[in-house]
Structure formats: C-alpha cells, structure tokens
Amino acid sequence: MESSQCLLRVLAEMANFAAQLAAVLQACIKRSAGPKPSRAHAKAAHARVLAAGLAADTFLLNRLVELYSLAGLPCHALRAFRSLPDPNVYSYNAAISAACRAGDLTAARDLLGGMPDRNAVSWNTVISAVARSECPGDALELYRGMLEEGLAPTHFTLASVLSACGAVAALDDGRRCHGLAVKVGLDVNPFVENALLGMYTKCGSVADAVRLFDGIARPNEVSFTAMMGGLAQSGTFEDALRLFARMSRTGVRVDPVAVSSVLGACAQACTGEYNVALAIRLGQCIHALVVRKGFGSDQHVGNTLMDMYAKGMEMKEAMKVFESMPSVSIVSWNILITGYGQVGCYDKAMQVLDLMQESGFVPDEVTFSNMLAAFIKARDVQSARAMFDKISRPSVTTWNTLLSGYCQEELHQDTIQLFRRMQHQDMRPDRTTLAVILSSCSRLGILEHGKQAHSASVRLLLHNDMFVASGLVDMYSKCGQIDIARSIFSRMNERDVVCWNSMISGLAIHSLNKEAFDFFKQMRENGMFPTESSYASMINSCARLSSIPQGRQIHGQVLKDGYDQNVYVGSALIDMYAKCGNMDDARLFFDCMIMKNIVAWNEMIHGYAQNGLGDKAVELFEYMLTTKQKPDSVTFIAVLTGCSHSGLVDKAIAFFNSMESTCGITPLAEHYTCLIDALGRAGRLIEVESLIDKMSYKDDPIVWEVLLAACVVHANAELGECASKHLFRLDPKNPSPYMLLSNIYASLGRHGDASAVRALMSSRGVVKGRGYSWVDHKDGSLAFMVADDLGMDAGEFSVSSDHEYTSRITEGHQDETCVG
Template sequence: MPERNAVSWNTVIAAVARSGSPGDALGMYDGMLQEGLAPTHFTLASVLSACGAVAALDDGRRCHGLAVKVGLDGNQFVENALLSMYTKCGSADDAVRLFDGMARPNEVSFTAMMGGLAQSGAVDDALRLFARMSRSGVRVDPVAVSSVLGACAQACAGEYSVVRAIRLGQSIHALVVKKGFGLDQHVGNSLMDMYAKYMEVGEAMKVFESLPSISIVSWNILITGYGQVGLYAKAMEVLDLMQQSGFEPNEVTYSNMLACCIKARDVPSARAMFEKISKPSATTWNTLLSGYCQEEQHQDTIELFRRMQHQNVPPDRTTLALILSSCSRLGILELGKQVHSASVRLLLHNDMFVANGLVDMYSKCGQVAVAQIIFNRMTQRDVVCWNSIISGLAIHSLNEEAFDFFKQMRENGMFPTESSYASMISSCARLSSIPQGRQMHAQVLKDGYDQNVYVGSALIDMYAKCGNMDDARLFFDCMIAKNIVAWNEMIHGYAQNGFGEKAVELFEYMLTTKQKPDSVTFIAVLTGCSHTGLVDEAIAFFNSMESNYGITPLVEHYTCLIDALGRAGRFVEVEAVIGKMPYKDDPIVWEVLLAACVVHHNAELGECAAKHIFRLDPKNPSPYVLLSNIYASLGRHGDASAVRALMSSRGVVKGRGYSWVDHKDGARAFMVADDLGTNVGQSTTFSESEDTSGIAEVHCDETCAG
C-alpha cells in the first residue's frame, strides 16, 4: 500500500464526515495525528464540521488549540469552520470571542455568526450583526438573507412583540426583492417559514405561489403554517395537493401533520400520521402523548409510552411529565414510581417540570407524605407545584393541611390561581364549613376571581354542600358568564338539598337561554325529581335525553330514574326499566332498588336485588343490612338474623361513619360515643354488638330479569 500522507488522510476524513459518520471521522483524525502528520486547513475544516455535527465541543476546542499551535488560527477557512462548530455546539460565547477577533470576517463568517446568535436566543444581536454586515460592505448573499430571515422568524416567538417582529420581517422581504433573491428557493422557503411563524399564512402562500421551483421543504412549511393557525382542513387540502403534484410526503410532512391533527383535537388522524413515521423522535412521541393527555385518553397514553420503551426511545422531561400526568389521573401508583426511578436515572428528577408531575402524581395517588418530601426538596417551586400539593391534600380530605399550604403559598409570594381557589373551596365544601367558605369567598373577591367560571362553580358547589342555597343562588345570579358547569352545580345543589321543583324550574329556564344540557345536567335534574317525588317529570326528562339532545343515558341516569320510580312504589315500571337497560351488572342499580324495597317493605323484590349485589359486590355490607331491615320490618326476625349471620360468616364488615363539626380550634371529627375532643385525623373506636346467631343462606327466587 502506498505511504499515507496528509492529502490522502484529508480525502478520507472529508469523505467519511460527508457520508454521515462524524464519529468515525474524528477517530480517523486521531489516527492521522498518531502517525505524526500535521493537519492542514482542509483537515481541520473537515474535523471541525464533524465536531459540530455531533456537538463534540471538547474535541472542537482541542482542534482549535492545535490550529493555534500549527499557526492556522488566522486562516479564514479554519476560522469559519471554528465559528460554525461553536455555534452548532451551542457555545455562543466562544463564537462571539472568535468572531470579534477575526481580522476580515467574510459573508460566511457573518452568516454563521448570525445563525448562532439566533439559535442561542440573541435575536437582537443577530439582527444588529446583519445591519453591520450591510454597512461594512461585505457581500450579502442569499445564504446570509436566509439566516437573518430565520432570526426574524424566531423574533416572533421571543420577547419581541408580534407587530415589531412582522415589521422586521417585511423590511427584510423588501431587501430580498431589491437584491433579486426572491427566486432563490432557500430564500423563498425562509420567507415562507418566517410568515408562517408570524401566523401570516396568507403571505406565506403568496411567496409559495411566486417560487419558480417548489421543493418538499416548501410544501412542509405551508402545511405547518396552516396547522399553526388552526386551519386543519386547509392543511389536509395542501397535503392532498402536494401528492397530486407528484411529491411523496416524507417524515417531516407526517410529523407536521401529526402536530396539526393534535391541535385540531383529531387524535385518530394524528395516530394514523404517527404510524407512517419509521423512526419517530422523542419530540414526535411526545406530540402524540400530549394529544392523548389532552383528550383524557390516559390509558392510551400509558400504552403508547410502553411501546416507546420497547423501541428503546429515551424519554425526556416532557415525556416523563406527560406520563406522570396520566398516572395521576388513573391513580396508577406503581407505574408512577417506575417513572420516578427513571427520572432519577436520567438526572431529571430535580427538573421543576418533572418534579411538579411527581408531586401531583403522589398526592393524587394518596401518597401525600411522599409528595410533601419531594415538594420540600425542590429548590424552585412555581404556582403549579403549590397547586398540585394543595389539590392532593384537598382530594384526600386533609383539609387543614391544605389550608396550611395555601397560607404558606401566599406567604412565599405566590399569587393563587383559579386552580388554587377551586381546591380550597372544595375543602370548605367537604368540611361543610360556611365560615371558612366565606373567608375564601372574600379572598376570591379581593383577587378578582369572582367572575371566573371555574372558581364560581366551586363556590356554588360549596354553598350548596353547606346547605346555604340562598347564597349559592345569589352568587349564581351575579355571574355574568355562566358555562354548563355553573348551571349543573346550581341545579344539582337544589336537587341535593331537597328543592326538586326549583331544580326543574332552573333546568327549564336554562333551556330558554339556549344553553345546551349535557349528561351531568340530566343527572342533576333527575336527582331533583327523584328526591321530590316528581316521577312523571323524571320519565319525561329521561326520555328526552336521546331523542332531543343526542345524549345516551349512562348508569347514573338509569339509577336516578329507578330511584324516582322506586320511591313512588312503582315497581312494575322499575322492572321494565331494568329489563331494558344495558347496565344490569352494575351493583349501584340494585342498591337503589333495594333501598326502595326497604321503604315499601317489598321483601320479594328486595331479595332479588340483594342476591345481585352479593354476586357483583361481595364485600359490600349494605345489602345485608338493608335486607335484614326489610325482614325486621315485616316481623321476620329469624330471616333477619340469618342475613346478619351470613354477613358475619363471609367476613363482611360494616364501616363506621363519622361527622365533622366546626370548633374554635378548627374542624373536628367525631364518631359514635365520641366527645368533641377528637381532632381531625385521629382514629376513634366504639363497640357495636352484632347478631351473628344462626348462620343460614338467604334463598332468593328469580323474581326479576338480570
């Protein structure tokens, strides 16, 4: 083999670097140095390009040092290669120092420096550099114009105002026309991208139509532009037109369409686009994961994450936060713990975005103590983190702790959001504490959230659960904008407090306002009907759901109707409803029927209902207690004892209830035989004698279908 010299090494290193194997190129460079051959400016340019491609900053700095040693640091070819390497490695400070030390920067130098500044977020500096380039007499070429247009595009997403950013872009566009660069495809694509990022998709379309030749990049930019402004149908139209013009969509096309579909909340189409991408990046996976989270399809989020793991795609901070959110919503603690472990391995557990997700997941999954430990270890906390811990405490009825954290949040200078207030107001509702609720209402007024529908709905719910329907209605009537949630809370409040007629009256008034009812609205009004004996009204409302509003009745709606009919003793109609409904295996239906049988001493139908609950919910004590009560009311004490014995033999235990009262030192809980000295959260026991004599089976005839 002929002796290898610098020329042969340069040729091979440059070829390997261009072939997409920058790591191999760096290895060959080390081999060249080991043979004692000095690099030339061509060698260094190829190696620095490879360093930039793989962001090998340390290797790049080593090359820089060698360039100084062999006297090539003043070579413009090497200087530009160094400049490009530093900008691609994200070391803007090194790039600026190098550029400022250059004796005669040319158009390549200015272009590389502008791109680096824009990439690092120093958009102002990039634009000033372009002005300096024009003043210094350096030739402004299409590549430089493309670079500054990229900076203009980023300006809109940065600290600039949209108006100022558009003005900047338009002045550059004028320069493009003046210099005759409008026919250059790269310049045209940069102009389109800039206008697309400005949300000026009409201007982007004009540039597109003026281009003498169109590439797949041009089509992709246009699709992205329409997607960004929410014109989903137009983006699909452009995709079809692109294919009709002979262009095959590439992975960028499908990624852009995926993002567009997610923005349009069309997750099935987004999934179809995703499946056409051969090697999705972590960003692409995250886009689809975010779509599932957005649509509350959390099980799909988990399954997609499992697939991502199987394909060995490393998760990033966004991935972990999304999965933690789904674990939180579904209450999947074990997977949440696995994600926590992964975040530690990836050194992402201290990232505020991930840490917020961990606090939320643990608190929502009942591990409030763990959530507090993570919260306390966080060096930075934003309002999202405070809301997560407060919400978790409130959900698990740790109401006093929630109030303490809310107080600390304000003391730490955090301004409560609508989520903060909704959680705290919910705590007041759970405590049925009017004094604390009024205090929170006063703070809501002070902070200007009284017209926020989210907070307003929580206030209505709080007053209703505290039994104060006058204040609930007063606040409801003062709301300027009412969404369906506010209407539902008010109707439900009337229903739960025994004002069925007012619930129906408000429901009918709502219909006159053109507010369309939803599934929850019908649960509320049907509850009002059942609690007030408005049976015929309940039947009419139930029948109108599907025919008038296209709402398919759920088990909750059937339960309300059965409750209304059962309370009225109309058991023939109850059996007809149960016979037709698709929810025969839901125990709550039979519990409602059994409760009605207790009221009307209907042992035959009560036995049937109890038998279904024994099968569907074996550890539920209610059917034993209720059936025993039916027998006792009919003087069948032997059967009542047999039911109690059966309950005991199956290990079914009746839970002990407790109540809350307001006390001068805060809320207190008490159970049977307690005094009011028991603090919230302290357990109290009492003895209860149970009849366990005569273990016998309860024999139930097949008196109803199911």
C-alpha cells in the same frame, strides 16, 4: 569529471522536472475555487511524482496532500502524508485540513496531538471544524489547550470559539472569550464583533448584544442580521423591525439573509401575543421589498415568506408565494402542509401531500410529523396513528406527538401501550415522553406502571429534571403515595408552579386538607403565584371541609389575583358554596360569571338539587335549554336528582324521556338510578319494577340499593327481598342491604326474619361501620364516633347510638351515616 557533470545534469533535470510538477500541482490547487479538481488528474500527478523518483520530496507531497483533499479523496491525502519521511509543519497542516474537510475529526485531533510544533493555524483548523460539528462544546476544550501552550488566539480562533459558545449556550465561556478579545485588541475586528453578537443572542443575553451592537462603529449586513435574529428570538419583534428599517436607511446592503431574518421575526410575531394583523401587514411590506430587490427567486426567502403567511393563517397568500417560486424544496411543501394543518384544513393538507408525491418529492419525517400534528390538532387520533405507521424510523419527537395525542384524548391505556412499543424498538425516551406517560399513569391511578416510568427516568438520569420530577410528584400523589411524592418534592433543586400544584392537588384529592393549606401557604411564601389549578384545589378542600370561613378567604384571594372569571375556578367556587349550603352566594357568583361552561351550569343545578331546592334546579335547567349551552349527561343527573329530592316525579319522567329523543344522550345507569329514586320516594314501585325490567344495567348495585331504600320507606318486603338478593350477589360484604332488609322485617313485625338476616350478616363476617360526626369550633374541629364517651359537662350534648339513622345521598353513589 564527466561522471560528475553527468550527475549534475541529471540532478538539474530532476529539479527542473520537480519544479514543473510543482507548478502543475499548484495550478490544479488554484483552480479549486471553481470546479472541484478531477480525481483522475490528482492520481495521475501522483503517479508522475512516483515515476520520477520524487516520492521523498516534501514540497511536492505537501501539494499532493492538498490536491487529494480538494478532489474529495481524504484517504489518499492522508496516505500521501504518511509516506513522507520528514513531514514539516506545512505537511501536518495540510493533512489536518484534509481530515477536517472529510469530517474525520478523530483523525484531525490525532494529527494535531502528534505534531512536534503546533502553531495557530493547526489549532484554528481543528477548532473551527469541531465548532461546526455535532459536538461544538468540544471546541472549548481545544481552545483551552491552545491557550495553555501559550499561543495567542487570532480572529479566526475567537470567531470559531464564540460560535461554539452560542451553540451550547455557554454564556460564561463566551464572556471570558470576549474579555480576552478586548485584552489582545481583537474586539473591534468585524469577524469577532459579529461572532460576539451571534454568541450573545444565541445565549439569550439580548441586553449584552444590544450594548455590543451600539458600540460597533460600522455594523455590516452580518451584524444587523445577527442582531435582528436575537431581537426576534427574545420576542421584541418591533425592535427587530425597527432595526431592519435602520439598516435600509443607513445604506447597509440588504441581502436575502437579512430579509429572511426579518421575515422570521414577523412569523414569530404571528405565533405569540403580538398583534397578528399588524405583523402580517409588516410582513407584506417586506414582501414588497423582496419583489423590488429581486429576491423572489431565492428559495430560502420564498420559504420564509410562506412560513410567515402560514403562521399568520393567510394560506391563500402562502400558496401564491409557493406558486411563484421558480424552484421548491421539501421544506416548501412541509411549510404548506403545516400551515393547512394549523388552520384546520386537514383535507387540503392531504391534497398537498398527494400533489407533493405526484411532483416527485419523497415525504420525509418532517412531512409525516406535520401531518401527524395536524391530525392530533383535529382530534383524529385514528388518522394520526395511520400516518405514524407510515414513518419508517420515527424520531423521539414524532413518538411524543402521538403519545401526547392519546393522552389529550384520555386514551391512557393506548398511551401506555405505545410507550411499551417505543421501548421495544430501542427508542430512547426524553423528558417529554416520560412526562406524558406519568400523566397517563396519574389519570389511570396505576401505580405499578408509574413506578416503571420512574425506573426508566432514573436509568436515563432524567428523574431530577424539573419537568419529569413534577410528573412523578403528580403520579405518586394521585395514586395515594403521598410520602413518596413529598420525598421527591423535597429533593427537587428547582420547583415551578406546576410542581407545587401537583403536590397540593394530590393532598386535596386524598382529603389531607390541612396539609394542602400548609403547602398553599408555603407556595406563596416561596414567591410562587397561584394559578387557576392552585385555587381550584384549595376551593375543593374547603368544599370537602364544608368550611365557609376558609372558602371566603380563598374567594377573596381569587378576586385579588383576577381569577374570578376563570371558568374552572368559578365552577369550583359554586361547588364549594353549594356544599356548604350557601346557595344564595353560589347563585350570586354564578350570575356574575361572564363566560359559563357546562361545568358551571352543572354545579349550579346540582347545588340546588343537593340542597333540597328541586324547583330552582328545574327552573335553571329549563332556562339553560333556552341558551346556546347544550346539556350533557351530567346535567341530566343533576336535574333528575333535584326532581327526586323535591318530589317532582312527573318532571323527572319527562326529562328522562327527553334525553335521547331531544338531546341525543343515551341514559346511563346513573340516570336510571335517579329516576328510580324519584319513583321510589313517591311510592310508585310498580313503575320502578317496569323501569328495571326495561333497562340494561341490572348488575349495577346502586340501582338495587336505591330500590331497597324505597322499599324500607314503604315497607315493601317482597320487592325488598328481590333487591337484597341482587345486592347479596353483587356486593356480599356491603352491610347496607342486610340492615335495610332487617329494618323492613322489623317494621312489619316480622322479628324472626329480621333476626335471621342479622344472623346471616354475622355468619358472613359482614360488619356495620360506625357513624361519626364533627363539630367546628374556635379551637379547631372535633370528630367523634357513635357511642364515644366524650366526658361532656352539663350543658354540652352527648352522642348515643340509639339516635342513629341512615340517609341516602345520590351524589357519588355513596351511603353517609349521620349522627344527631
């Protein structure tokens, strides 16, 4: 009897002690709303439990799991859970909560999978944690698993799942979730309503968000903030501002988050097509509200204010906000640096960076990236590279910024070298990287590097991306691989106007003009509206075909679509009319252009020069010198060509001498060629010799070809022999110097020397190309070669090799053989 009473007394004492321990643990857990529980206290409580022999008490161990989790000791929590001999549902939920709080989602999902009886709380805990993770889409899979078990979702479930749908832009899944919320009657729950608003706005379905918002009986500050953010994101800034005004009028509490949201709308308005001055004024009104409400001490509000002023180019106001903030963060400094870079104050941006470091802030990658972008905008690639080299581990975005800078400055070899360095550092390129590299390969015409970039895109599964595929089409077409470009183009599931333009320009560049016209027609039939690039390519095709009728048709479409004042399209139209010999229409269009760039001036002057209107070329050039437009090296080539073709030798000498002295342009080989051509045509060969002696371009074959052509005209065998020797050395397979030297000897009666030159030509395997002509008629174009037997009837004309003659064309430094 006594032993039984003793046992009962011990059990009572243990139960009393267990109750005391449970009360202590519960008190520690309740204090978690304030400071985090002490890790030492949690371990001490565990020790008391073990010392009292209560290690198998499920209730106490459950409380210990919670306490360890709140104290930041997830490993201890899970160890305590695993020591339980018979864990219950509450034990599993406590362990899952501990794993989720520690960010160990793998352990949380394993625990969930091992639970004998899962409930809504278990699922909600894991779904919520996964929805907030780096892989929010996995929450949708868990949600489907919960539904398959027959568990009804709660408002917590739906809020987490809708957040995940918004994060991965899964609009269809979000709509299905909305339908289920309506079915179970949770669509009017405030948490679910706000989660639905956030999902629709993040998925870009603002119309659905507006309908939902209008149906909410009592929208709160979260509802208004989500709706304002969605409207701002869609570009309807005025609606976002009106909603903020409605929020204030209806008495809904305006908190710092709502203010930051509407300031973000103003900031986005400053970067778009909205009236920037109006956006700034509205932002200043919100700024006044911030001061009145006392939100100025909120760091996030201050940063958003700074960002709004910076994007509106009001850096003085941004600096005032910065100086008034009680505390600043690295984000605040970065906003200032970005703002000064956007307005072109690069020195000021560097000063802010120095001040930031002096204030004890360590620049992060965003800081260096912002400075990098500022230097790129200033076209200071060297400083950008120096800044890039300071970044210890640049992200792919930072790599792309520098690559784009090199590409924009046409430093394409540097672009390719930097891309190789990126690959050596195991940095995974993205679609932007590949597009930039393909652009550089296209500009350089380096097919081999382009193929390597293509291989990289296939390896990364990015070759079907529309952005990358457009770059591949452009690269292959510009490199002459038209069939491959067509193949890639035909396999694309989606095409934008850039892709069509790449295909059309590639065909036009390689003189596949009929195919270019066919693609242009298909592009319009597919609902694509041509851009200035489309029209420029088509106009260039008309110029190459010397087809005025087709050119006029394209010109009509240009006028209809409103591109007639685009300087690139306008320059192409001037070039087309000039190459078709219609200088009156070229000048008429030139005079109608409101804005003229240097290309338009050059095309007009060059058009006069090529059509034998040297006087008008000189006149237009001299008029240009009275305007704000300054000539470049191409302008001087054009006017010197005009002087040459029209015999204005003294004018040519004067313009040539003024290049460096007046305009600061160093003469290139092309300028010397034009002046030599002018002097040679006039028979002033002594001056030509003097000029050649002074210049440093003695290994340019074009110079000697021009001199040799002049020697033919003036039968100067001595100088012709000198020019021919240089050409034989520089371009031994070119038949022109052999033929021209032979003609000089023949004109002087030195037929033996002429035969010797032709024999030399034959012994070296040099073959003279046959000339050709073409005729446009109603059934198309007919091309024929020298000595072709066309079988023409009486009244038609025939072609004979006896009527062959050679005409020198300076443009592009080519020889064109014509037959008449």
